Amino acid sequence: MPDIPLPADRVPSADHAPSADPVPSSRLSAEAITLSYDRAEIVRDLSVTVPDGGFTVIIGPNACGKSTLLRGLSRLLAPSCGRVVLDGQTIGSYPAKEVARRLGLLPQSAVAPDGITVADLVGRGRYPHQNLMRQWSDADETAVQHALEATGTADLAGRPVDALSGGQRQRVWVAMVLAQETDLLLLDEPTTFLDVAHQVELMELFAHLNAQGRTLVAVLHDLNHAARYATHIIAMRDGRIVAEGPPHEVITSERVHEVFGLENVVIPDPVTGGPLVVPLRGSVPSVGSAHRGARS
Amino acid sequence: MSSSRLGTLADVGYRRRIVRLGPLRVPVRRRSIVAGLVAVVALGVLGVLALGLGTYPLTPQQVVQVLFGGGDAMDRTVVIDWRLPRAVAGIAIGALLGIAGALFQTVTRNPLASPDILGLSHGAFTGMLLALVFVSGSWPVLTLGSLLGGFATAAVIWLLSARGGVQGFRLIVVGIGVSSILASLNTWMLLQIELETAMFASAWGTGSLNGVTAGPLAGALACALPFAVAAFLLVPRLRQLGLGDDMAASTGVRPGAVRAGALLIGVALVAAATTVAGPVAFVALAAPQIGRLVARTPHLSLLLSGLFGGLLLLGADLIAQHVLPTALPVGVVTVSVGGAYLVLMIILEIRRRA
Numbered sequence: 001m002p003d004i005p006l007p008a009d010r011v012p013s014a015d016h017a018p019s020a021d022p023v024p025s026s027r028l029s030a031e032a033i034t035l036s037y038d039r040a041e042i043v044r045d046l047s048v049t050v051p052d053g054g055f056t057v058i059i060g061p062n063a064c065g066k067s068t069l070l071r072g073l074s075r076l077l078a079p080s081c082g083r084v085v086l087d088g089q090t091i092g093s094y095p096a097k098e099v100a101r102r103l104g105l106l107p108q109s110a111v112a113p114d115g116i117t118v119a120d121l122v123g124r125g126r127y128p129h130q131n132l133m134r135q136w137s138d139a140d141e142t143a144v145q146h147a148l149e150a151t152g153t154a155d156l157a158g159r160p161v162d163a164l165s166g167g168q169r170q171r172v173w174v175a176m177v178l179a180q181e182t183d184l185l186l187l188d189e190p191t192t193f194l195d196v197a198h199q200v201e202l203m204e205l206f207a208h209l210n211a212q213g214r215t216l217v218a219v220l221h222d223l224n225h226a227a228r229y230a231t232h233i234i235a236m237r238d239g240r241i242v243a244e245g246p247p248h249e250v251i252t253s254e255r256v257h258e259v260f261g262l263e264n265v266v267i268p269d270p271v272t273g274g275p276l277v278v279p280l281r282g283s284v285p286s287v288g289s290a291h292r293g294a295r296s
Numbered sequence: 297m298s299s300s301r302l303g304t305l306a307d308v309g310y311r312r313r314i315v316r317l318g319p320l321r322v323p324v325r326r327r328s329i330v331a332g333l334v335a336v337v338a339l340g341v342l343g344v345l346a347l348g349l350g351t352y353p354l355t356p357q358q359v360v361q362v363l364f365g366g367g368d369a370m371d372r373t374v375v376i377d378w379r380l381p382r383a384v385a386g387i388a389i390g391a392l393l394g395i396a397g398a399l400f401q402t403v404t405r406n407p408l409a410s411p412d413i414l415g416l417s418h419g420a421f422t423g424m425l426l427a428l429v430f431v432s433g434s435w436p437v438l439t440l441g442s443l444l445g446g447f448a449t450a451a452v453i454w455l456l457s458a459r460g461g462v463q464g465f466r467l468i469v470v471g472i473g474v475s476s477i478l479a480s481l482n483t484w485m486l487l488q489i490e491l492e493t494a495m496f497a498s499a500w501g502t503g504s505l506n507g508v509t510a511g512p513l514a515g516a517l518a519c520a521l522p523f524a525v526a527a528f529l530l531v532p533r534l535r536q537l538g539l540g541d542d543m544a545a546s547t548g549v550r551p552g553a554v555r556a557g558a559l560l561i562g563v564a565l566v567a568a569a570t571t572v573a574g575p576v577a578f579v580a581l582a583a584p585q586i587g588r589l590v591a592r593t594p595h596l597s598l599l600l601s602g603l604f605g606g607l608l609l610l611g612a613d614l615i616a617q618h619v620l621p622t623a624l625p626v627g628v629v630t631v632s633v634g635g636a637y638l639v640l641m642i643i644l645e646i647r648r649r650a
Contacts, residue, residue, distance in 0.1 A: 076545050100548030107542035111405075116594035117309030127536050128548040135532060136314055136323040158309035180547065 025052050027215065028073060028103070028184055033082035035065070035072045042068040043239045045082070050184075055210040056217045057226040060236035061260050066219045067108070067188050069236070073217065074105040074186050100128035104182040106173055108189055112161040118172050119157040122147055125179030147178035151205060167198030174205065185209065187218040191225070203229050223277045227251045228269060235259045251275040310592075328600065331591040335603035339387060342610050346383040347375050349618050385508040385572055386610035386626075390579050392520050392569040394587075394605020395527055397580030398596040399562040402534050403555045408468045408641055410581040411566040412634075415475030417575035419449025420567040421500065422478050425485045435512045439519060439571045446567035449474065450559065479575075500574025503627025505613050513572055520568035523561045527598055530558055538595050576627050578634025579608050581641075 028050040035043040043065040050056055050073070058066040071077040073084055075091045084091040091099060104125075112121055125147070126140040148154040151171045156164065161172060170190060177185060187206070191199040199222070207229045210216050220226050226233055226247065233250040235243040237259050243250045253266045256277055269276040311326035347363075348354040352374050354362075361367045362375040397410040411417060423445015424438050431437045457470040486501060500507070533554045536544040541551040566580065586608075587593075587600030612633070613626040620629075 071542075074546055076542055095548075096545075096550055097548035100546065103546075105542070105546035107540070107546060109540045110543040111538070111540040113538040113594035115592065119308035120594065121539075123308075124536060124539060125547065127532065130532065132529060132532065133319050134321045136321050158307035160309065 026050055027052055027087050028085070028217075030069075030073060030079075030084050031082050033072055033079035033084060035068050035077055035079055037068075037077075041239065043072065046239070046241060047082075048073075048234065048241060048244075050215065050217055051232050052215055053210075053213060054215060054231040055207065055229060056215075056232040056234060057230035058217065058219045058234045058236060059221075059223060059226050059259070060242075064236045065239040066236050068239075070105075070186055070188050070217065070219050071107075074103060075099055076105070076107070097128040100180060100182075102182055103184040103186065104177040104180040105186040106177045106188060106190055108192070110173055112169070114162065116161050117157070118153060118159055118161055118164070118175075119144060119148070121161055121172060122153075122157075122175045122179050125176040128180060143179045143181055147175040150178055150209070151175040165198075167194050167201065170194060170198070170202060171205070174202070178209070183214050185214055185216050187216065189219050189221065192221065199225065223251065223256065224269075227275045227277065228272055248275055251277060325591065325593060328591040328593060328597060331587070331600060332603060334590075335600070335607055338607055339603070339610065342607065342614060343383050343387065346386065346610060346614055347379045349614070350374075350379065381510045381513055382505050382508050382613070383610065385505050385513050386613045387606035388513070388517055389505075389569045389573045389576070390583070390606040390609025391602035392524065392565045392605070393576060393579040393609070394583030394601040394603070395524060395598050396562040396565040396569070397582075397605070398584035398587075398598050398601035399527060399530075399534075399558045399565075400580070401584050402596050403537060403558045404467065405538070406465075406468065407585055408581070408638075409471070410584075411562055412575070412577045412580045413468065413475065413638065414449075414453055414471030415478050416446050416449050416453075416563055416566050417503075417570050417577070417580075418475050418478035418482060419452075420446040420570035421482055421575045422485075423448065423567075424500075424571060425482060425489075429485070429489050435515050435571070439516060439568070442571045443564060443567040446563045446570070449478065450563050482575075500570075501627075502625050502631060503574045503576030504625030505573055505609075506625060508572060516568045516572045520565055523564040523568070527558070527561045527565070530554065530561070531598060534558060535595055573609075574625075574627065576609065576630055578630040578637065579605050579612075581634060582637055583608055 026049045030046060030048045032045050032047050033043065034041060034045055046069065048069070058069060060066045068077065072079055075084065078092060086094065086099065086102060094102075122144050123136075123140065126136075126143060129140065129143075130136070145154070148157055151174050153168065153171050153175050156168060156172065161169060164172065174187075174190070190206075191202050194202065203225050206216055206218065210231070228247075230247055233243075233245065233247055234241055235250055235255060242259050243255050251266060252275070253264055256262055256264050256266065263280040265278050265280065266275045267278060268274070312323050313326060313329070315322045315324050344356045344359050348356055348359045352370075354371060354374065358367060358371055359375060362371050367375070393412070397412075400410050400414070401407055420442040423441040423443070425441075426445070427437050427441025431441070453467070453471055453474055456474070457467040482501065533544075533549045536547050536549045537551060537554055538544075539547075544551050544554075569576070583605035584596040584601040587604045588596055590604075591597060591600055593600075609626065609630070612629040616624045616626040616629045
């Protein structure tokens, strides 16, 4: 695996924005959005700007609204107030396929149909580029091939997805979203349920995709993965953004305690020099204590 | 595993062809093409049998002669006027039911959630009986009654199972309950109405092709045609829906709208089929799964579901007419086979969930 640069000081690129645009370049942002399920407000009055060309990671305790925010940003959940802006327009004002040509999402709930092969599944990512008459083209073929190669799954192309390991399967799903050929990729807990080696492998893949110029937004549970690979971190708690910025600003002992209620020390990562969170022993109050109960 | 090379993808796990027809470009699995051709040939064979068998038997050669414009006057009358409507009905009604079943099973992601199990056929028949008793026995009225009955039943099932979502096991249980209630309601109505009307109506009680005539059949098929076309236009979207609602939505499909559209089309197809043949069980349930097993596709193919649906109903009608000692309505055959199939599917479903 080649060295993946840690572009913590990377400035958002202006590649995609029209040159006349006066605001700092961001293709995707939320303006004072409120997101709710069944009238229960999960995220309230939240504004966020996704830096172009960055690898943004959203962290926070369970039920803090981070996945909900991702669903809002990807128009899967329409905000009850405020709006999500994609390339200068309210995201809901685009035709559904047009959004899908600009923004790809890997949700947690993706289902592989029984017996589908890898190449077939990755090909499903081409849907927004197809129509009733032209259901397959050379461009589709090339995009699928590139997506398979980029994720190291080209050898698996003819295999049924059911027969793959968890790590392989997740890479195939990433390939499907890549085949969509969008510069914006949103990933909802893409490493959950994988063993540590496969998690690192996938994080390296994401960092690589980011280094190639794609803008990534991922919801992650692992703080140290966020600290190592993200260029921009959004820390959430109770449906609000608590802190936002580059890893060395957001991943501090005080912040981690504030967001997760976890006693910890932050030391320099011996590999990268970035922040590394080390929990203190016995720091988490025992289950059912008043301290923890009051926060959940 | 060998595979035909195509473009840059050496191996996609199966053999496929890109069908090119003018501007049309559709990738098709070779196995699906073979399965489709086999089904078409089998339909031809069964069709010739159906046209030849009966109290005035004709050899397959005679039947083929008639179909190509030859044969004597008597042969022509027997084949074209007497037997052809019934054989066409077997194929076409079976195809409508197969397509409707595939639509329902796809959007609910449940192999048991077919319109016959959910009671939509019985509901359409209830609507037909009500139209017959309260309005008239003319075909447009019966068709309208059948459609309204189907949609009303769908609405009731939707409301009763809303909490579990259309993908839940609850939907199946509610559907089986509604189906039984409607079936007994239909029997009761048949007992209550005047003898003459009841004779007319009970011919369809369990699903039958006995009373099929060319006029009403053509009418029902003309009604069903736009819905069938619409179903095929939905195919790419239905395929995306198989990836889960979120994934479908993120590739540019609106899951709610596609699901509603597919169910609406499915109900209309079942209603059209019911006006001709009554509530025929099993075909909508089994045809899509048989097509999937034969062609080994990860999704339910509408085309194969239609072909195998036609094959099932035509075959069942041949058995009902000619194999059993007394001629029975085709519904009796499909119900018996369907019951066994349903029990098997439920056992498999429960095992899968346990």
